[in-house]
Amino acid sequence: MAKFKTSKTKGGQAQINTASLPDIIFMLLFFFMVTTHMRETTPLVHIKLPEATQVQKLEKKSLVSYIYIGEPVNKSLGSKSRIQLNDAFASVKQIPEFVARERQARPESDRNLLTFALKVDQNTKMGIVTDVKQELRKSNALKINYSTRKGKK
Amino acid sequence: MARRAAPEINAGSMADIAFLLLIFFLVTTTMDTDIGITRILPPPVKNKDTHVDVKDRNVLKILINSHDLMLVNGKPATVENLPQRVEDFMALHPNDPNFPEVKEEYIPELGKKVMMTKGVVSLKNDRGTSYEMYIKVQNALAKAFDEMKDQESMRYYGVPFKDLVNQKKIDLINKLVPIRVSEAEPENVGGQ
Numbered sequence: 001m002a003k004f005k006t007s008k009t010k011g012g013q014a015q016i017n018t019a020s021l022p023d024i025i026f027m028l029l030f031f032f033m034v035t036t037h038m039r040e041t042t043p044l045v046h047i048k049l050p051e052a053t054q055v056q057k058l059e060k061k062s063l064v065s066y067i068y069i070g071e072p073v074n075k076s077l078g079s080k081s082r083i084q085l086n087d088a089f090a091s092v093k094q095i096p097e098f099v100a101r102e103r104q105a106r107p108e109s110d111r112n113l114l115t116f117a118l119k120v121d122q123n124t125k126m127g128i129v130t131d132v133k134q135e136l137r138k139s140n141a142l143k144i145n146y147s148t149r150k151g152k153k
Numbered sequence: 154m155a156r157r158a159a160p161e162i163n164a165g166s167m168a169d170i171a172f173l174l175l176i177f178f179l180v181t182t183t184m185d186t187d188i189g190i191t192r193i194l195p196p197p198v199k200n201k202d203t204h205v206d207v208k209d210r211n212v213l214k215i216l217i218n219s220h221d222l223m224l225v226n227g228k229p230a231t232v233e234n235l236p237q238r239v240e241d242f243m244a245l246h247p248n249d250p251n252f253p254e255v256k257e258e259y260i261p262e263l264g265k266k267v268m269m270t271k272g273v274v275s276l277k278n279d280r281g282t283s284y285e286m287y288i289k290v291q292n293a294l295a296k297a298f299d300e301m302k303d304q305e306s307m308r309y310y311g312v313p314f315k316d317l318v319n320q321k322k323i324d325l326i327n328k329l330v331p332i333r334v335s336e337a338e339p340e341n342v343g344g345q
Contacts, residue, residue, distance in 0.1 A: 032175065
């Protein structure tokens, strides 16, 4: 049965050396470990960001605090838009305290550069957003960013 | 006594372990970069009664109601042609009474006086306006101001605004084209 022997008689294909495979995988692994940043908060509100074209990147991640506004994920809490700060629901009144805490957590030289990113669901009514903005104004957190998705031109 | 060689650790499964970790990080990674429209809020007002009178011709009034419909200076308008409206409004029309006044301002970086418009865009929305619509309008306004910055940048430096690297040049263009958008306190007409 010469038919089956052809591959052997040719000496067989050279085996690929897989000894360096773990190294390659480790390299990829380290890349992802370094670039990864874990989600810090579990979203309690459902957020679908609106689209915009004239967007800027937020440069320093460590100088950004997030305020989430949207419908609660847990349906039993109703469909009224709620504010989420860190890991808990909050009322508008708690925002000055939140701003103060976020400032405290940063080094003193950077406190004025703190940006507040508003991650707001696109179906939210402006009323609650305006209330949040007014509170931010009162507590002198003036630099804000309306988080959006990159839209098509 | 026969000395036994130290048993070799089987490294064959190392690749599998590494793969497992790799897949874990691949899945948990969020590569999203945060993008959005950055705005500076006006500082809090101490005295609520201070009233600034602005001439009617100097203001472009944008109203959005709770049904996401827009009025620009009292007439219905769409988001699509809003950037053009704003650009026309903010352009210099020194002797036209239908357009905002102009004033001369001394810019030390240029060493000369430059004509600047006194026009302000006033944005007012209802408490029932959707955030989507609000961002659409903010985006349209940002587009108008970005285009004006591009024009100024082309005029002085010959490159679009986003290609400027020198911070001084960026600051100068920002000074020549200030984002003059005033947001009024929203009304609650439509109910929430």
